[in-house]
Amino acid sequence: MTFNSNFNFFSPNKLKQDIPTWADPKEKYTCQVISVKKEKAMLGIKTNLVYQLIPTFSNIQVSRKISQFEWLNQKLSCKFSMAFLPPLPDKRAIQQSDSKDDETECKRQLLQRWVNRISTHPVLSQSNVFRDLFLSTTDAKRYSDSKKLFDKDQYVGGQFFYLIKAPKVNRETCEKLLDQFVSFTKSMENSCAIFEETSSSFLKSHVLSVEKQYEKTANAFASLAQTFELNTLDRSNELAVLYREVGKLYIDSAILFRKKCVGATKSLLAIIREYNSILKNVPDIMIIQKTAMQKASSKKGNLSEQEESEMNDRVNVVTATLAAEVTHFHKERIEDFNDILMEYLKDQLEYHEGVSDVGLYAIV
Numbered sequence: 001m002t003f004n005s006n007f008n009f010f011s012p013n014k015l016k017q018d019i020p021t022w023a024d025p026k027e028k029y030t031c032q033v034i035s036v037k038k039e040k041a042m043l044g045i046k047t048n049l050v051y052q053l054i055p056t057f058s059n060i061q062v063s064r065k066i067s068q069f070e071w072l073n074q075k076l077s078c079k080f081s082m083a084f085l086p087p088l089p090d091k092r093a094i095q096q097s098d099s100k101d102d103e104t105e106c107k108r109q110l111l112q113r114w115v116n117r118i119s120t121h122p123v124l125s126q127s128n129v130f131r132d133l134f135l136s137t138t139d140a141k142r143y144s145d146s147k148k149l150f151d152k153d154q155y156v157g158g159q160f161f162y163l164i165k166a167p168k169v170n171r172e173t174c175e176k177l178l179d180q181f182v183s184f185t186k187s188m189e190n191s192c193a194i195f196e197e198t199s200s201s202f203l204k205s206h207v208l209s210v211e212k213q214y215e216k217t218a219n220a221f222a223s224l225a226q227t228f229e230l231n232t233l234d235r236s237n238e239l240a241v242l243y244r245e246v247g248k249l250y251i252d253s254a255i256l257f258r259k260k261c262v263g264a265t266k267s268l269l270a271i272i273r274e275y276n277s278i279l280k281n282v283p284d285i286m287i288i289q290k291t292a293m294q295k296a297s298s299k300k301g302n303l304s305e306q307e308e309s310e311m312n313d314r315v316n317v318v319t320a321t322l323a324a325e326v327t328h329f330h331k332e333r334i335e336d337f338n339d340i341l342m343e344y345l346k347d348q349l350e351y352h353e354g355v356s357d358v359g360l361y362a363i364v
Contacts, residue, residue, distance in 0.1 A: 009122065009321075010022065010166060011024070019169075019327055020166070020324045022123060024122060025122055025126050029119060030055070031116075033051050033053055033112040035051075036051055037049075037050050038050070048065050049107075050063050055135045055136070062136070073085070075150055079129070079160055080124060081288065082161075082288065083123065083325060084325060084329050086117050088111070089107055113270070161321065171319055175319065177327075178323065182282070192275055202265060203262065203266070203269075207258070210257060214251070214253055215251070217247075218254075219247070221246050225240040225247065228243065256351055260350055261351050267343060267344065271336055271340045285322070286322070289315075296312065296315050
């Protein structure tokens with residue numbers, strides 16, 4: 001129930017300067033978290049949320065409880081200690097919702113992002129525990145029996161590196177890449193924290209005040225319209241209708257503001273929080289390579305030629321693995337932040353175009 005020994009995850013084609021990369025899986029797939037339903041447990045005393053997932057490689061629906069997501073997360077984190085895994089959605093992110101229904105949908109969306117992150121990873125997506133068990137097994141007994149086997153897996157943490165066959169790498173080049181990555185992640189973590197604080201403040205204070213201001217403005221126009229209606233002249237009545245309609249358009253603008261500006265900010269904030277949570281794990285992951293190097297250095301001169309060769313091979317595997325993961329991280333980061341910025345700017349543009357329609361209506 002594990003990868004075969006000497007499994008090669010690496011692409012035969014390297015990037016410039018001999019930096020190793022993960023090989024693309026033979027079969028790429030996606031998985032949709034399509035719906036959530038409630039199931040009674042403990043004789044109806046407790047209610048569990050059960051998520052329905054459909055992977056494209058089978059198109060067969062499986063149902064998973066949040067406790068099963070948590071178990072999977074723990075297994076992936078233990079086995080693939082070199083992977084920059086996002087944690088499961090936390091309560092803070094989910095509690096940003098306005099109602100229980102919104103909260104459930106918010107959690108489904110965040111779990112979708114988590115599943116996307118795993119299913120697009122060249123290594124994690126092909127792991128037995130994720131693909132063959134979590135996304136495929138529909139029989140409860142078979143799932144339980146397989147789960148027990150994975151719980152007994154000995155190739156976790158540092159032991160997993162013994163299963164990896166890595167290409168010979170330029171250690172100096174890779175170590176430079178890893179050192180630069182540590183500096184990069186410290187800066188990015190700081191920038192993400194600033195952005196999160198600023199965006200959260202915008203959502204909590206500015207959004208509420210803007211919506212209230214739109215509502216007050218709408219009421220002010222309605223008040224004038226009501227006054228103008230007291231006069232029976234046709235021209236006055238026409239003016240009253242126009243003012244009342246402009247007031248309604250301000251209400252529409254408030255709705256548009258919440259949908260576009262607030263929605264766009266929340267989407268961008270979700271990405272920021274996801275990456276901020278990933279970055280917090282970087283120091284613990286990067287120390288794996290430093291520890292391997294220190295161990296090899298401390299034993300240098302005290303080992304036989306064969307033992308020293310094996311030790312160097314192990315350091316090479318760890319270095320190549322982390323370098324490939326860093327390269328994958330940057331690839332994902334660039335795509336994610338480009339896509340979310342395009343979405344953000346599109347929503348901002350649609351909002352301002354919608355607001356301009358209010359002005360045009362008034363002029364006409």
